[in-house]
Amino acid sequence: MNQSDEGAGPGDRARRKDARRNKETLLEAAVAAFLTSGVNAPVRDIASRAGVGLGTLYRHFPTRADLIIAVYRHQVDACAEAGPALLAAAATPHAALRQWIDLFVDFLVTKHGLAAVLRSGDSGFEGLHTYFVDRLLPVCAELLDAAISAREIRTDIDALTLMRGVGNLCIGAESDPGYDARRLAGVLVDGLRAPR
Amino acid sequence: MNQSDEGAGPGDRARRKDARRNKETLLEAAVAAFLTSGVNAPVRDIASRAGVGLGTLYRHFPTRADLIIAVYRHQVDACAEAGPALLAAAATPHAALRQWIDLFVDFLVTKHGLAAVLRSGDSGFEGLHTYFVDRLLPVCAELLDAAISAREIRTDIDALTLMRGVGNLCIGAESDPGYDARRLAGVLVDGLRAPR
């Protein structure tokens, strides 16, 4: 995975090279910190891992949410792009939906604390929440609609509710061996089949 | 609901009456604060609502979790006691389970932030988590076992996983009009019927 192209647009060329380098270093530090301490790793830890001041961190990533987005952008995009592919390949839309939900759950469960932060309600994370919804909701809706059109599932659960529900099921899964978020999400998707 | 008998054992008689009165006042203040600001209402707010110092609050409720337990103890107990009654009255164990889950969800959804705090992983809330599990898990397990014995549901979801899953589904439901935790919990319970 290459972090260097995060937001690497024409705008980056206008930046001083020390700024570009610091942003890069910060991203690497954040990846490492998130891996060991979860997405709630203190900002100070990330800054000092990167050997950089707090001001520098905040200039590049105005809020913690921006840092999280930058770190996981590629994986979220990959998840989003997998949706249509699964729909084309699977035997039924419902099977595709199940597989896509599995991808989503796997992603969330392996990012310590991310699912919780998405639901924290903390105003500082609005941007993060919005990013996830913007990127993934259309994909989920497409799969859901396909399954509905195929008359495979009930119609009273919309894509946003489903995504939030599945996301919620992932909360705390990382630090709780006795809890199987994947299986529960599967049960939920099974439940969608019940005609209503 | 009467808060005055919270932990009102023989031990209370040994306490000075100002201490008893303050504990009482603090509980009322906490009820009010939780109602308006959710269970994350700042300790200082609760103390000042009660016209009491921080030290007093912490002496009576050594941790925030103790305060939350004290406030909701009666409702949790009521939920626990409803389990066997529902099992006796319902047409099938699965129907009883569904009704009990509805009770649980209704309770959690109406307590702003409680479901989130139960899953926060914050060590300060271990006591709260333990209390909920101790009190409600046996009830859930009884209902689940009955439904399994009646061959109504799959056997690969244990009571703890189900409770945690349902609890998770309730997170954020209070401050999100477009999200229906009750319905999702219903879908999950439907999913249990799918033979596996």
Add this chain to the structure above:
DNA sequence: GCCAAAACGGAACAGTGTTCCGTATCGTTT
């Protein structure tokens, strides 16, 4: 080499939960 613009660093702020201890109150005992 100069110098304005850009970026940096970290002290300072605001808001948490929690601890600590000097002071005030209570209730019993004389």
Add this chain to the structure above:
DNA sequence: AAACGATACGGAACACTGTTCCGTTTTGGC
């Protein structure tokens, strides 16, 4: 009624968050 020890009180102080701000340093075009 007065004295006194146990009990309880209040809030300053601490540790830890995220975030802001501004004096200082670095950069890169002239």
